[in-house]
Amino acid sequence: MIEFRSLTDDHPDLAHSPLLRAALLTLRYAQAHGSIGLTKTKTFKRVFVHWAVEHFDWPGKSAAEMFRYSKVINEYDFPPLEVLHYLLITLRLGRHFKGEFRLTRRGSDLAQAPAQLFAELIPFFVLKIDHASYARFQERPFGKWDVWMNVINVEADHGTTERALFAAFYGEEHDWDNAGWREMAAFSSCVLRPLEWTGLLVQTREERSGKHVHHVFKTPLWRSALKLDTDGMLQPVSVQ
Structure with a gap:
């Protein structure tokens, strides 16, 4: 929900x-x-x-x-x-x-x-x-928003990577440099990008070992605007 x-x-x-x-x-x-x-x-x-x-x-x-x-x-x-x-x-x-x-x-x-x-x-x-309608490739990832957002709620709670998020849904074998890149592109365009446009997620990019790594974080707006079934699974943020 x-x-x-x-x-x-x-x-x-x-x-x-x-x-x-x-x-x-x-x-x-x-x-x-x-x-x-x-x-x-x-x-x-x-x-x-x-x-x-x-x-x-x-x-x-x-x-x-x-x-x-x-x-x-x-x-x-x-x-x-x-x-x-x-x-x-x-x-x-x-x-x-x-x-x-x-x-x-x-x-x-x-x-x-x-x-x-x-x-x-x-x-x-x-x-x-339909987020595929304005994406570069009009392919849609398998899944639905209720599952995507509840899993992202937990996986990205303290930050994660685009590839790790994709793997949580679809397995480790996909990557940008193999045949799974189109599925990753569809997930990025139809799930992560809309959430970034709304300000619920933010992505940062860095180059590591010659590859671009996208880090994904929940913004304060995610925490204040959303109520999800997996909220009870979140670990409290420690304050130093």
């Missing part, structure tokens, strides 16, 4: 969520400007895409790095914004009207209510979206 706890608007752990931050910025931008312009294909116009790249502070996609390779960035070049646009429309926080993205009344209300927006946006994104 997965339960998201209710938080307050001023809860400090909400700051760990890149997706929530991006949603608040987008809603408030549309509120302040009256709307966001759309292209003929109903994507956000580049002027807003560039603003989003500069202000979202997205992990691994800094403005300096993105603009280093291209001075022209479209919505589909910035996947977090493309996914967020879909979420805001699907949840009816915004709508397309006469070539513009405009907030609904509910979107305007949630622009000033971070905790309520988190409660609307994050469970829907994690549990309801």
Whole structure:
């Protein structure tokens, strides 16, 4: 069972969520400007895409790095914004009207209510979206969220690696340098990345013996926002 706890608007752990931050910025931008312009294909116009790249502070996609390779960035070049646009429309926080993205009344209300927006946006994104649809490879890992999150709750409690997490579900024989790399890529894209985008997990990367090792940690937001069946299995954090 997965339960998201209710938080307050001023809860400090909400700051760990890149997706929530991006949603608040987008809603408030549309509120302040009256709307966001759309292209003929109903994507956000580049002027807003560039603003989003500069202000979202997205992990691994800094403005300096993105603009280093291209001075022209479209919505589909910035996947977090493309996914967020879909979420805001699907949840009816915004709508397309006469070539513009405009907030609904509910979107305007949630622009000033971070905790309520988190409660609307994050469970829907994690549990309801087909994460393979925007991944590089459209392959889905075998499993379900209830099992993934309850096992990650224990395995990553004091930090682990991407490969160790994968092995906990699917066995030790898979690795990035053998035939199991596609299964690992699907797990990373459809399970770990969504949890990182929401701010429930954070990953750090290092090079060890010529290989890139991804470390995975639960954030304070995981601990404050989630109630899981395996919570009773966790070891208390010792305080020195």
